[in-house]
Amino acid sequence: MSPMKTILAATAASLVALPALAEGDIMINDAYARAAGMNAMAGAAFFEIMNKGEEDDRLIAAKSDVAKLVELHTHKETAEGVMQMMEVKEGFPVAAGGMHMLQRGGDHVMFMGLNQPFEDGSTISVTLVFEKAGEMTVDIPVDLNRNPMGGGMQHGKMKGGQMKQDATPTN
Template identity: 70%
Template sequence: MKRTILGALAAATFALPALAESEITILDPYARAAGMNAIAGAAFFGIQNNGDEDDRLVDVRSDIAKRTELHTHLETDEGVMRMTHVEEGFPVAAGTIHMLQRGGDHVMFMGLNDPMTQGDSFTLTLVFEKAGEIEVEVPVDLERQPGD
């Protein structure tokens, strides 16, 4: 009996770190599309790393679209801004906030399954190297302007 109780206590003690809150906080998420007939949309938010270790957003998933990817804007040699998939993800240094914003890093939804409607929301799963998976409820805000 003693051995069973001690074993249970030991198992609970080792499980405690897994129950600790994530060091990652998602700030002010929102999504938008260009219009009712848009086939693509994007999500924006801040990723705050409150921990002592660097982390990296490596993947993102949602059922709002056929494809969901991490994207950024890069300037071509001709001076044209072009969106591109960022396969390696976005680094989030310890003690910093990495912003996903219009004209920069963002989550891209390609092949929307339904229109993004003002006031709706959807679930977005963010996958981090160290923090693991974090689910975020993302409101659709078609009225928000850059800098809001």
């Protein structure tokens, strides 16, 4: 094959692959990060993922230099009625034309073993890895004072008229 045909074939192949890697269909809205305090060893990030595309996608990982370990987490209620935080290895699905909310008390990006304190008003850089859209780096503002209800309804379970709060950054 001539060098010109090789270049044309490679260009055509890359153009066919572009829609599967395009970040343009995935949007991140209302992102913020927080830690329980200045000496906290863990923090979390919350945001809305919108998929404007025609194909389902999935957030499968997150990476950042702000912590030794970054994982996708959620909260689940045990048989004893206790909320437990756990890693979601399969990631979070985002349906075509739909959205997935990462919020306190639910799905979130977890930072464990912070390399430095989260300072209110600063920004952290996080690379989100999607199954089809690929990698997307977002700068997320640190907001240590944000109301857990975010100005809207809090989605959680109440027992006996009280919602138990603890010092973790995701409640």
